[in-house]
Amino acid sequence: MDLKNKKLTEAEFLSIRKEVLSGWVTGKDNELDLTKAVEYLKQVPDHKNFALKLNLAKQNNVTMVQPRAGVPELEEHIKLLQYLEECGADFVPSTIDSYTRQNRYNEAQKGLDESIEKHRALLNGFPVVNHGVKNCKRVFESVNVPIEARHGTPDARLLSEIIHAAGWTSNEGGGISYNIPYAKSVPLEVSIKNWQYVDRLVGYYEERGIRINREPFGPLTGTLVPPCISNTVMIIEALLAAEQGVKNITVGYGMGGNLIQDVAAIKSLYYQTVEYLDKFGYKDMEISTVFHQWMGGFPQDEAEAMALISYSSTVAALSKSTKLISKSPHESIGIPTKEANGLGVKASKFIVNMLRDQVMVDSDCLAHEIRQIRKEVDCLMNVVLEVGEGDLAVGTVLAFKQGLLDIPFAPSKYNAGMVLPARDNEGMIRILEFGNLGFDEEIKEFHKKKILERAKSEQRKVSFQMTVDDVYSVSKGKLIGRP
Amino acid sequence: MDLKNKKLTEAEFLSIRKEVLSGWVTGKDNELDLTKAVEYLKQVPDHKNFALKLNLAKQNNVTMVQPRAGVPELEEHIKLLQYLEECGADFVPSTIDSYTRQNRYNEAQKGLDESIEKHRALLNGFPVVNHGVKNCKRVFESVNVPIEARHGTPDARLLSEIIHAAGWTSNEGGGISYNIPYAKSVPLEVSIKNWQYVDRLVGYYEERGIRINREPFGPLTGTLVPPCISNTVMIIEALLAAEQGVKNITVGYGMGGNLIQDVAAIKSLYYQTVEYLDKFGYKDMEISTVFHQWMGGFPQDEAEAMALISYSSTVAALSKSTKLISKSPHESIGIPTKEANGLGVKASKFIVNMLRDQVMVDSDCLAHEIRQIRKEVDCLMNVVLEVGEGDLAVGTVLAFKQGLLDIPFAPSKYNAGMVLPARDNEGMIRILEFGNLGFDEEIKEFHKKKILERAKSEQRKVSFQMTVDDVYSVSKGKLIGRP
Amino acid sequence: MKTIVIGVIGADVHAVGNKIIEFTLSNAGYHVVNIGVLSSQEDFINAAIETAADLILVSSLYGHGEIDCRGMREKCIEAGIADICLYVGGNIVVGKQDFSEVKTRFLEMGFNRVYPPGTPIDDALKDIREDLGE
Amino acid sequence: MKTIVIGVIGADVHAVGNKIIEFTLSNAGYHVVNIGVLSSQEDFINAAIETAADLILVSSLYGHGEIDCRGMREKCIEAGIADICLYVGGNIVVGKQDFSEVKTRFLEMGFNRVYPPGTPIDDALKDIREDLGE
Numbered sequence A, B: 001m002d003l004k005n006k007k008l009t010e011a012e013f014l015s016i017r018k019e020v021l022s023g024w025v026t027g028k029d030n031e032l033d034l035t036k037a038v039e040y041l042k043q044v045p046d047h048k049n050f051a052l053k054l055n056l057a058k059q060n061n062v063t064m065v066q067p068r069a070g071v072p073e074l075e076e077h078i079k080l081l082q083y084l085e086e087c088g089a090d091f092v093p094s095t096i097d098s099y100t101r102q103n104r105y106n107e108a109q110k111g112l113d114e115s116i117e118k119h120r121a122l123l124n125g126f127p128v129v130n131h132g133v134k135n136c137k138r139v140f141e142s143v144n145v146p147i148e149a150r151h152g153t154p155d156a157r158l159l160s161e162i163i164h165a166a167g168w169t170s171n172e173g174g175g176i177s178y179n180i181p182y183a184k185s186v187p188l189e190v191s192i193k194n195w196q197y198v199d200r201l202v203g204y205y206e207e208r209g210i211r212i213n214r215e216p217f218g219p220l221t222g223t224l225v226p227p228c229i230s231n232t233v234m235i236i237e238a239l240l241a242a243e244q245g246v247k248n249i250t251v252g253y254g255m256g257g258n259l260i261q262d263v264a265a266i267k268s269l270y271y272q273t274v275e276y277l278d279k280f281g282y283k284d285m286e287i288s289t290v291f292h293q294w295m296g297g298f299p300q301d302e303a304e305a306m307a308l309i310s311y312s313s314t315v316a317a318l319s320k321s322t323k324l325i326s327k328s329p330h331e332s333i334g335i336p337t338k339e340a341n342g343l344g345v346k347a348s349k350f351i352v353n354m355l356r357d358q359v360m361v362d363s364d365c366l367a368h369e370i371r372q373i374r375k376e377v378d379c380l381m382n383v384v385l386e387v388g389e390g391d392l393a394v395g396t397v398l399a400f401k402q403g404l405l406d407i408p409f410a411p412s413k414y415n416a417g418m419v420l421p422a423r424d425n426e427g428m429i430r431i432l433e434f435g436n437l438g439f440d441e442e443i444k445e446f447h448k449k450k451i452l453e454r455a456k457s458e459q460r461k462v463s464f465q466m467t468v469d470d471v472y473s474v475s476k477g478k479l480i481g482r483p
Numbered sequence C, D: 001m002k003t004i005v006i007g008v009i010g011a012d013v014h015a016v017g018n019k020i021i022e023f024t025l026s027n028a029g030y031h032v033v034n035i036g037v038l039s040s041q042e043d044f045i046n047a048a049i050e051t052a053a054d055l056i057l058v059s060s061l062y063g064h065g066e067i068d069c070r071g072m073r074e075k076c077i078e079a080g081i082a083d084i085c086l087y088v089g090g091n092i093v094v095g096k097q098d099f100s101e102v103k104t105r106f107l108e109m110g111f112n113r114v115y116p117p118g119t120p121i122d123d124a125l126k127d128i129r130e131d132l133g134e
Ligand code: B12
Pocket: A068, A095, A097, A098, A101, A124, A152, A181, A182, A219, A220, A221, A222, A223, A295, A296, A297, A298, A299, A330, A331, A332, A333, A334, A335, A336, A409, A410, A411, A471, A472, D011, D012, D013, D014, D015, D016, D017, D018, D020, D021, D057, D058, D059, D060, D061, D062, D063, D064, D087, D088, D089, D090, D091, D092, D093, D094, D095, D096, D115, D117, D118, D119, D120, D121, D122, D124
């Protein structure tokens, strides 16, 4: 493995860059000239800079709202973002279609052409590479808030070049979080390397005084992911990004459903990210948090979906996460119309504004859960570093290979897929089957005890059926999938 | 004053009854024969008995959802209730129109006739007295859940006779709570006496083995009412009802907006109601609580209204109140369509189901706020009992007269109207102007300190402008009306 | 100083907006005569005559506004204040109705200005200034 | 024991439903061949031929189902399994569309059964029993 957690030299970076830009015709645009790009980015006003606006929010202790949204046609996409801005979105996204995510630019082109021809979306997002820098600048210049690219791309190098050169100052993803949940057969060392490049690009701009935000994707598979697992992934990706010169990082978490566990997860995520960055010597880091509204299966009923959106926002506001990613009442059906998407933004904004001056107060329960998550994360981080003999990138690859790190319900064959989660009797997400997960015995005992409590109260055996029931339960209006 | 907190003898009750039944032609129905009524009520199945269903909910620690709803025409009203039941309402209401509330049965009849003729609602509720027992039985027999009458009637004696004889096993209101916020010039001793009658009617049925629920109206004016004031009114009305033989009482509270204060209010309301009933020797009482979703001005935007409804439900669920009264996304505009009302029910049900296994965990903040409310309520209760020289009914009348008890924003001239509330810096409702409110100095100091904290942080003087800003703020999407 | 009679008509007890309106109009420099909630057409008209008011500002929140306001202009005419300015606002009909229709209904009854739900009193100040000629 | 090939078509990585479908169909007594996410039409067809499957159950969640599924019946015919039963379900098109239209589009492509969003696999068990003749 020639992978290493080490900053690419500028020469290395620039030499890979040539190859990257040849990936599709839009890579040849002369706006991708780095001097030009730096110039363009320097003119981005502060209120349209993702990193600066996040810093301000964090300083004021308020939660910013950002939806997900992307349609194939340029003009439609612009209208969509403008509409969401009007609805109160503090940040707008551009969600990228799934062909682009797999670097299948030919298919993306077909989908784009047919979408334009039929004036009906055949792609599930904005095919950013096919659109190229020019169109992306059009998007950027059409709104008054910062833009982030949101995707799920194991190899997002060309994509990242294009969006940043176009003034988009945030990019979601990471070598683990945009591979394991989003791919089947991309080796982890490949995606980590790709994302080292993406981070190095941000580092390049950083060296030239341009602050760009990076956001590892916290929810992973969005399905019953125990906080310790996603927080560990977040910390690893933050460290990998910092090594490449990234300074402004937003670590994420997808709502689990138990209020205490969710607040504990956000709090420990923040504390521990800062702690580890510090421990590894990364200075002047700007860390914020993002809370994702419920990422699993949504209820079909739109009133129920609005309730779930509002409840998710309540948790985000009480946890004082810096950003909140909103969903729409169409979630369980399909890509939302702009109106449906706007409803989600408005409800979310209302809640975070309403709860602006309130926090989740300290309590023994909360403190206990924070301690528990911290302990579990420390345990996993140690295992990763140990197996990597001190190199975090290598450790990550080996830990996944051996199942020491393992993400539930992930499609990737580079993920062991042996961990099975289930809720405990209060609805907190615990682990039912550990596989080879790098937990010590004490932690395992704790999880077993918690799940047993539930099994007893439901008068049934601990089994995979619990996990299955929990996968469905929220969409059916219950947190815990009781028989 | 010949008012006394003393159970009416059966003879007294029956003699007043004659006069009551002569209030409108429907009072002559022979279904109002008490033997017939007892017989009919005995056949009400358990699942349609309000009191029994509440007891079950309390035992299972779940929160039941009930909307507000009422339209003038019988068939439309039935359709409305059936629709709400389908949407998941655990209890259905019948909200009574405003003419009936003021015993203006002639005007109610005009409104009803014109509504039928034009097939468009000209009344804001179901004119229950004009409809009479027969129609009310039709309503009762058309649904599968218990029914409650909800109104705001200082003299609800005839109304109560009619609804109970028709199988409606719950009645909202009380001598204070259905006078001070709902009338201008009805003396308190008159409304208290009227409600002694209403309670005595329930006591009469109780003596014959029929359990009927009574629900004092907790939110009062729905506008920045400090918990200590509404809780005191609730406890007084519970005691007055118990004296007349009522056994099943649901004490209420309208959401204030600060999570901790709201949960503290519900918890202390329950504890202290039980405590006082016990102290005054009322045995075998069944006490439950009801939480009202935000009762002040709603936001116009329907997505925002849905968010507020969902947030209110979250608070109710975490406080584990027995019942939750839901609102609709049309709240700020007008009486909702049945569809809009159903959206509120669905969102509310989703949240209470989702949070079924979660509670607001113990914390110092919560404990402190509970202690504070208890102290304030004890202080007010002592003042009332003192001024009444031991008689609670007399004490209540005198306390209101002297402004020792005083409800903010109430229309009644029998209310001093000198108390002005405002939020503190966390959004808890405190008191800015005390008038003659029966607080001791320590309590006053606490409130002053809290409001001063806010004034300082807003860099302005403490003034009525704060109250005005707070009246508007939630409808504008903020809890605290900051400048 | 111009005089404005305010109150809440019919069997309506919504008192909060009424108190806020009093506060706002007084602050804006008007002489406000507040007859409060549960006021009849006669109460409004008598108060207007007694105080030589320039404007009657009727609130109706509870939904019966349509029934309660009918014939009010005629009563003003009978009482000799035919030309007095009449405003109505609040939630003046039952439910969410098409407001342009509602407005027409009330204009036909002789109201000079008719406001949709959720119009805070501050938004009407401009109209008041205009109509009272300041 | 009847054999069913399951998988998620195209560039789609939604794995949760796929795992649940495997669990449910196996529990219901079928021999399940799960080719997983990111599977092409060819992957489905080859697996069906290799295992002499009775049914191909295609999941598509991410919205590109329409593009991904076109021509699948034709490929089955070419491959010599012209009559194999084809199901498709999940969130098979982009956005909230009128489902009867969507259904027609997929039936015309040669699918035997087409399911709307949110149909849990349990609801399809009856159809499977019927079509596989049990
Ligand atoms: C979790 C989730 C994710 C996870 C998936 C993790 C993983 N690898 O599995 C993550 C976050 C990674 C993700 C990514 C994306 N997602 Co996604 N995701 C969801 C979500 C919220 C839940 C899906 C789920 O797991 N449900 C639980 C399982 C048990 O249910 P299920 O998947 O529906 O499957 C059941 C039924 O559908 C049925 N079924 C399935 N197939 C078949 C076939 C037949 C024949 C039958 C009878 C039944 C059947 O049986 C299954 C078991 O009961 C849905 C929305 C929702 N449903 O609420 C969106 C959703 C499917 N995702 C969507 C999209 C667009 C994406 C992305 C493109 C990006 C984005 N906008 O976020 C990427 C796609 C990446 C890619 N290349 O595929 C859209 C699809 C839109 C559309 N069709 O118009 C949805 C509907 C959300 C939305 N409204 O926008 N997603």
